[in-house]
Amino acid sequence: MTTPRARLRRRLAPVAIGFLAVLLAAGPAQAGGPGHGNGHGHGGRVDDQVVTTTQQQGRVVALTFDDGPDPEDTPALLDVLREHHVKATFCLWGDHVREHPELVRRIAAEGHTLCNHTMTHADLSTWTPEQVRADLEATSALIHQAAPRADIPYFRAPYGSWGQSAQVAAQLGMQPLGWAFDIGDWEEPGADVLVDRIRARITPEAVALMHDGGGDRSGTVEAVDRMIPELRAQGWRFGQPAKRG
Secondary structure (H helix, E strand, O other), X not given: OOOHHHHHHHOOOHHHHXXXXXXXXXXXXXXXXXXXXXXXXXXXXXXXXXEOEEOOOOOEEEEEEEEEOOOOHHHHHHHHHHHHOOOOEEEEOHHHHHHOHHHHHHHXXXXXXXXXXXXXXXXXXXXXXXXXXXHHHHHHHHHHHHOOOOOOOEEOOHHHOOOOHHHHHHHOOOEEEOOOEEOOHHHOOOHHHHHHHHHHHOOOOEEEEEEOOOOOXXXXXXXXXXXXXXXXXXXXXXXXXXXXX
């Protein structure tokens, strides 16, 4: 998710599908190699139900971050997560992957989970399955160019506007990933407000939607840094989103 202005700027015109086809023809869709199944997901069976809960039960939350990688806020967030020994899921925007492949490599090397978040953050609600597949395959190819050995077990539709993308993602081996609560950090309200929103909105076994890209996310980084110790003191654990199938 991102600001309305960015949403309009980034909306993909149908003519861009031709570009995606060209990229696929030239890109290394086979880069997945052993352990990557079809080269896009994790190689296991998934279904097309959008998951919003964690793999574990109880006071567990899964932190997920959209719209990166960003050259300033993603490294800062990775530093925070490493300091607190927390693993998260990063939903990667293909255009940003192309610009900052070294950050994709760092995300994967530090043990975080990767998620396909489309090439251009377009609204997929009216796209055909063929258009969706071309976009998702192009995005995964770019991610694998940056981190050839990394799995991509999840796909998240921009704006939560799924259309037929959940079915296509499942066919490619990626579990559709939603969220149980978001903190509205695209509004950039500041860390204090974001901390209050996390406190008010967190629920057991929830997938939390936050952002490390698409705008100034320094407030998110600070809020995460402050909230992880507080939540741990209250008995919360940090896990991964569920998988089905």
